[in-house]
Amino acid sequence: EEEHGLKLAGTGSDKPLRRFFMDCVEEAGLIGDNRVQYTVKTKNISIGVENANLLKKHLPSGESLDIVTNFQEFKERSKIVSTYTKPLLEKPRNGIVIRRGNIGMVYPSWYPIPSYFERGGSSDDKVGGQIQGRFSCKKPARQTEPHSIRDCSTSRWKGGKLAEYDYNQDHLRMAALLSGDPLLMDVYTGGEGKSIHLETAASIFPHIFSLDFKKKYPKEYTATKSLNFLVIFKGGPGAFQSLVLRDTGVELDYSFCVEAIDTWYAKHPVYKEWQDSIIDLAANQGYLVLPTGWSRTFGLGPAGVANYANEICNFMHQTPCAQLLQSAHFEIMKEFRNLHLKTLICLQIYDAVFADIYPGEEEIVDEIIIRNMEHPYVLDIFYKWTGRVVPWTVEKKEYKI
Secondary structure, X not given: OOOOOOXXXXXXXXXXXXHHHHHHHHHOOOOXXXXXXXXXXXXXXXXXXXXXXXXXXXXXXXXXXXXXXXHHHHHHHHHHHHHHHHHHHHOOOOOEEEEEOOEEEEOOEEEOOOEEOOOOOOOOOOEEOOOXXXXXXXXXXXXXXXXXXXXXXXXXXXXOEEEEEEEOOHHHHHHHHHXXXXXXXXXXXXXXXXXXXXXXXXXXXXXXXXXXXXXXOHHHHHHHHHHHHHHHOOOOHHHHHHHHHHHHOOOOOHHHHHHHHHHHHHHOHHHHHHHHHXXXXXXXXXXXXXXXXXXXXXXXHHHHHOOOHHHHHHHHHHHHHHHHHHHHHHHHHHHHHHOOOOOEEEEEOOOEEEEEEOOOOHHHHHHHHHHHHHOOHHHHHHHHHHOOOOOOOEEEEEEOO
């Protein structure tokens, strides 16, 4: 503030910051550029990460670029402090409840399905859960915390171990299983060593692709991963462009993003046909039903689903994957109980479970968790429904502090 006359946070900071960002847009020659983002309600210039990344790519070297760069870093760090570390340390109802020396315990409120629930009579905690059927938690929101926070986690047991068991590309595996797309099926059933991300990289970056593409071009590799997940959720070129810019700082031409999505669909025509058929089915009958009985209502006719194409595609991937993990989670807890294990499943994050492993139980815990996650009983329902089989695999990560 003293050096540049800009207040980064607090009362009186908003208007000067937006005015500064608008000046930067003009300095960068981006006036009228459709990549510049504005707030939905007031149509003011956004001071979010998307515009900051865009300005960092186009501003000339100098004071404005330095301010934007430092402001973005400040925003990222201040969000971690205000959203996570400060509530954890200072608000017991939102964070650490019990302390033992320098170790604190948190007890989130869990919402197994979209539900209304009050904790402690607070008016700001009336609804939770996700419409796609995934478990969620609040106070603290452990599922969305950044790695810098999660990496501070440790076991409650002396000599214990905290481990994460994570599904490997479960949404893409579900895309293969439901659609029967030959290339996707081959990647996940054709033996080890195949990668859908490298397959996509070879098609959208043919001029630089090589066997060591992931190591040699890490940002472009991240872009191919983003594309694979974005397309199955019916994301468009604008979303692809923004996602890559946010995650890697690389600005892809809009025309390249259009071509990349077209190339992906051209390489996966069976998947595209299935995806279009699901949207048409939702339009024709107004709803979709999974073989497990979980359903979702949208709207009748093309106009009824026009604004729901993304959610229709999300439903067909996220909800089955959520049910796979939930069924595995249930069986894991049953086996722990039957064997009188002290290990606890302390967190579930959509496609992963976290185990606080009691000393001496790691070997049997690994076997129980991995077996149930790789062979959840709900998966057999989808095998019978589709007439196909796609294996699910699990990766283990240990947290050491």
